[in-house]
Amino acid sequence: MNSVNAxxxxxxxxxxxxxxxxxxxxxxxxxxxxxxxHLAEAVEWVAGGAPLYRVxxxxxxxxxxxxxxxxxxxxxxxxxxxxxRKAGLWLPSGGHVEPMEDPWDTVVRECREELSxxxxxxxxxxxxxxxxxxxxxxxxxxxTDVSLWYVLRADAGSVVTFDEDEFSAIxxxxxxxxxxxxxxxxxxxxxRFTRKLMAAQPx
Numbered sequence: 001m002n003s004v005n006a007x008x009x010x011x012x013x014x015x016x017x018x019x020x021x022x023x024x025x026x027x028x029x030x031x032x033x034x035x036x037x038h039l040a041e042a043v044e045w046v047a048g049g050a051p052l053y054r055v056x057x058x059x060x061x062x063x064x065x066x067x068x069x070x071x072x073x074x075x076x077x078x079x080x081x082x083x084x085r086k087a088g089l090w091l092p093s094g095g096h097v098e099p100m101e102d103p104w105d106t107v108v109r110e111c112r113e114e115l116s117x118x119x120x121x122x123x124x125x126x127x128x129x130x131x132x133x134x135x136x137x138x139x140x141x142x143x144t145d146v147s148l149w150y151v152l153r154a155d156a157g158s159v160v161t162f163d164e165d166e167f168s169a170i171x172x173x174x175x176x177x178x179x180x181x182x183x184x185x186x187x188x189x190x191x192r193f194t195r196k197l198m199a200a201q202p203x
Contacts, residue, residue, distance in 0.1 A: 013100055020102065021046050021065075024148065028132050031196040038134045042146050053099040058141030066147040067106035068094035070130075070193070071115070072122055073156045077201075078174050079194075080159060081186070082114075082167040087138065090171075091187045092149065103129070103148050111152065114163045122151040124200050131196060133189040149193060175201075 025043050030036040045063065046052065054064040070092040071080040081090040095110040097103050104127050111119040121127045131149035136142060156172050173181070178194045187193075 010100075017100060017102070018046050018052075021052070024103065024129055025132060027128055028130070031131065031192060031199075034192070035132060035196075039132050041134060042132060045146065052097070053101070054096045055099065058137075059143035063144040063146060065097040065103065066094055066145045067097055067103045067110065068092045068147050068149045069107045069111060069119065069152050070149060070197075071111075071117075071152045071154050071159065072124075072197075073172065074122065074153050076156060076172070076174075078156060078172040079178065079197075080115075080154075080156075080170060080172055081178070081190075082162065083169040083171075085166060085168055089138075089187060090181070090185055091190075094147070104150070107150050107152070114166065115159055116161045117154055117158055120153050122153040124151045124197065130200075131189075131193050133187075133193075135188060151197070 022043055025039055025046070028035075028039060030039055050063065051061045052065050054060065068091075072078070073080075080093070082093055083089075084091045093110065093114045095106060095114070097106045101109075108119045111117060124130055127150075129148035130151050133145075133147045133149065135145050135147060137145060159170065162170050175194050175198050178186075179191055181190075183191055
């Protein structure tokens, strides 16, 4: 009896999280046709009942949910990128969403673990995702990340440490400097994200 109740509660929690995730996706204004397509695919994926969360590294299930967070120094107009050891690319910080975890809670957890700072939402989108991508990863254990991109705010001087197991370095770049970086050294959607962020900046 208890196991039946537990399963029922788990199913109900799953449905609530899927409804929450669908609402988050529908709240992201698409920047371009590619994001429009990705958003539609992500909504269909969530509604289709497929497993959403990674349960075994690196690729089980082969499609799973990620929360990225781009840390922005709003005064300097610079954002933080990390040199990800496994990916071999400069990326925003972030991590896989744990089973039954709200994507914003992933941001809060990973921000503390990776950068040792609290997650403070930027005025750009608050606690809502600002951007959505679907990306096939590189290297061993290739899989597909469905990534919600959040924007956080922090002074550059407040980031004094980082997770050296995951990252070999960090750097702050202006938005125009990000766009000047070769695309093959960054997350494949980094330039698109940056252009969307530039368009959302006041003034």
